Amino acid sequence: MKIPLLLSFLAAAGLLSSCDSTPRERQEVVERETQKLDTLAERAAGKLRVAGRRAARFDSVSRVRNRQPLDPATEQALSNDLLGPYASISGLTPATIEPAFVQFMQQVRARRRQWSQRDWDYATAVSRQLNAQFRAIRLDIKGRDELHIRALQTEFTALETSRDVKDLGQAVKQP
Structure with a gap:
């Protein structure tokens, strides 16, 4: 009685779907998802670089201002x-x-x-x-x-x- 309930729970959670696919299919899915994550990481890194440059520019302007008597x-x-x-x-x-x-x-x-x-x-x-x-x-x-x-x-x-x-x-x- 407990096993069918557990299987239906696992199926509802999507955990049994990997049993219906081959290792090669799962590898392709992992590669696609990895590429998506890499793209997101590259975009975030680009935004951080831009923000860092702007912050550095702000800091240098502040230093110049502070040096002026x-x-x-x-x-x-x-x-x-x-x-x-x-x-x-x-x-x-x-x-x-x-x-x-x-x-x-x-x-x-x-x-x-x-x-x-x-x-x-x-x-x-x-x-x-x-x-x-x-x-x-x-x-x-x-x-x-x-x-x-x-x-x-x-x-x-x-x-x-x-x-x-x-x-x-x-x-x-x-x-």
């Missing part, structure tokens, strides 16, 4: 725009550094969608200056404020990285 006047103007009343970074105190980071991140969130990669370079320079001042006075900052500043620093890094990934993705997709 930032204009101090433009950097100062962006610093004034992003920090408002806290633009004098070296004068920030333990009481004013946290509001400066809040102001900075509010402006970054508001403007980030319109920024080019070069704009992000300038914003990163302002962020570095803020971070340097933070490190210089960190021991005098309240724990709650320090924790909030760390969260804002992390958010900035995440937004910047998100933009880099987005731009890389676009560069890989475009011809």
Whole structure:
């Protein structure tokens, strides 16, 4: 009783069909399927090569951009725009550094969608200056404020990285 049930199950699964063919027929089927897989693999490899070239091109353009020095006047103007009343970074105190980071991140969130990669370079320079001042006075900052500043620093890094990934993705997709 159990054998006919097993045979019908195997037949339904298509596992008995190989019993109805010769080894040569099965070999031909395997060769055809192998050719299909090879073709798919070649297409995928070609797409990966193209994507790799585009990513490398994006990377080299980014390196060239990063080698170009930032204009101090433009950097100062962006610093004034992003920090408002806290633009004098070296004068920030333990009481004013946290509001400066809040102001900075509010402006970054508001403007980030319109920024080019070069704009992000300038914003990163302002962020570095803020971070340097933070490190210089960190021991005098309240724990709650320090924790909030760390969260804002992390958010900035995440937004910047998100933009880099987005731009890389676009560069890989475009011809």
